[in-house]
Amino acid sequence: MEPPSSCPINAAVEVLGDRWSLLVLRDVIFSDRRYFRALLTGSPERIASNILADRLVRLVEAGLLSRGTAARGQRAQYSLTEAGIQTLPILDALGNWSLTWRPAAGELHARQQFMHDQGPPFIEALMNDLRARHLGTPAPDDDPSAFERLNDVIG
């Protein structure tokens, strides 16, 4: 029998097989929430403070987020790492599943449908936007940016 860690699905599930970790990543990626308080108060699913604190530690330890050093009295800013940015296709696959199996009206479904219709190149463009925003790489030339296009979609 192979040890558990040799299964790549299990290796990802060890980090991402958790409701709140996935929702925190969603909020950092799609809503640009970079601070503890923004993640806490902006959470539509009303994440509890202690759960948020725990999941932020886990995501940092797993290498998906980095925590900026905060000067005394300042708040620490969280950034996606490249490994965190590359969870976007997983979130996209989850959202696409819901388009068929948990259909609903509203802006967020319209945006998911837009991502689905645009296909993999658009996911790549979103990831490049995230790299500029979180890793300091040069911003893509696209005007409007991929995230601007996404946020312009009205349900």
Place this chain on the structure above:
Amino acid sequence: MEPPSSCPINAAVEVLGDRWSLLVLRDVIFSDRRYFRALLTGSPERIASNILADRLVRLVEAGLLSRGTAARGQRAQYSLTEAGIQTLPILDALGNWSLTWRPAAGELHARQQFMHDQGPPFIEALMNDLRARHLGTPAPDDDPSAFERLNDVIG
């Protein structure tokens, strides 16, 4: 503020944001484990009996698995529904993430790499194999089948 259920990522995460649910789906899909005992004894992560029982109920209630009616003294067989079959792209996205961020040697990584290299048409072919196996649709003409090709990959 939109109600939580309007977010398609959250709607999927409510079912799939759970380590054991994802691993049970993985074992049904990739290892063709269709019975409680096979899922219990074949689990490389050693799922506990009560957790397996709970997750099977949840997956049936969520519409991802169906439970066959078992005659007295017979074991119930589980089948993927179409909604369950369509979780394959999510498992694939999880596995692909690990190819880069949790690299390891072994057969399972080699198979994930093969799926990745073959791309979306191969995922579609695997889903068609699953439809034949679980939903009774006509078997695809491919010889060898997509799953046979996958299982022939040696790490």
